[in-house]
Amino acid sequence: MNFLKTKFIVICLILLLVSIGVMGFSVYLFRGQENLFFIIPSVLSSPSLSIELLEEISEKETLLTYEILSIERLSASQRSASFTLIETNSNYLHILGCNMISGSFFTRQAWDEKLRYAVLNENAAISIFGSINITGSLFSLWNETWIITGVIDDRITDESRIYIPSSINSKAVSAFVLMEIDHITSTLRPYRIREEDFHVISLASLRRLLMERLQLIFLVFFILLILSFYLRIPKILKIYINTLKIKLSSYYFREFLYKERMYAIKSFVLILSVIILPILTLIISLPIVSILLSWHDIPNLSLIKGDLYFFQLILVRNLEIINRIFFIFSLLLILVIVIKTNYNLPSTKKVPEGEQ
Secondary structure: HHHHHHHHHHHHHHHHHHHHHHHHHHHHHHOOOOOOEEEEEEOOOOEEEOHHHHHHHHHHHEEEEEEEEEEEEEEHHHHHHEEEEEEEOOOOHHOOOOOOEEOOOOOOOHHHHHOEEEEEEEHHHHHHOOOOOOOOOOOOOEEEEEEEEEEEEEEOOOEEEEEEEEEHHOEOOEEEEEEEEOOHHHHHHHHOOOHHHHEEEHHHHHHHHHHHHHHHHHHHHHHHHHHHHHHHHHHHHHHHHHHHHHHHHOOOOHHHHHOHHHHHHHHHHHHHHHHHHHHHHHHHHHHHHHHHHHHHHOHHHOOOOOOOOOOHHHHHHHHHHHHHHHHHHHHHHHHHHHHHHHHOOOOOOOOOOHOO
């Protein structure tokens, strides 16, 4: 029976380590993008923003970019197919941390001059041209000829996507992403971008949430471990005190310390643990309270209605949901381990008379 119990606890510990590993990996995937703020509409009636306004903010305040999505049909090499078209500015590559597989992204000059330049992602390049070495190739869109300047690795989407300068059509923008700045709300207020109209989502805050969940797992584990040990102390302490009284009645105090030195040390450590463990539990509990209080300002992406606009933000939402599931699973595993460890504890044996 004890073997089965031990085996069950070991399996739970292994599952706990796997769960913590998944949570740690989700934090790792956030690397390199912690300085981004995503600004998305809070309600459907939130005002759209002009490209000219956003470009003004990008020049005067901080770098920003955006996506204007549509489904379009293009023709090239006697092939025709539908693709996701992304109209954006020249900051896109730098801000969202994408890499070029070949060629280059269109420049600010190309954006200003409204040149018919385009960048394809790998899926689009292979789908229409069968290769990623297509810099300088041509295709037809809106009955106009476009030049491909490069192929982008946008990593986390399976869509076939094409990126073109947004200056050509100058459509309105609903959402945008900018580099980290201090006092973001006060920075945007002069441009009549009101806080109540938009959700401000900081990837740094979301990454902090995931990291603090990991910390919380360890803190809760240690607290329950301490409490588990603390529950055993009263019975053990009672036996030690009774035995100590018997031993002290048989020896002088100095003689007792000399002949029963180890027993005296154990008794002292046990009494000291009664004092120290509650203090240690309180010390560990304080960071838990601090962590929980700091979560109120982090938006819950799963509760945000409507489109998240950026596929990076959709990935972040999915990572946060996975992290949350494994966080709850880890807490349950810790609870099961502690309960199973302390369930049906063998009664503490009395000290044999010969040792008294």
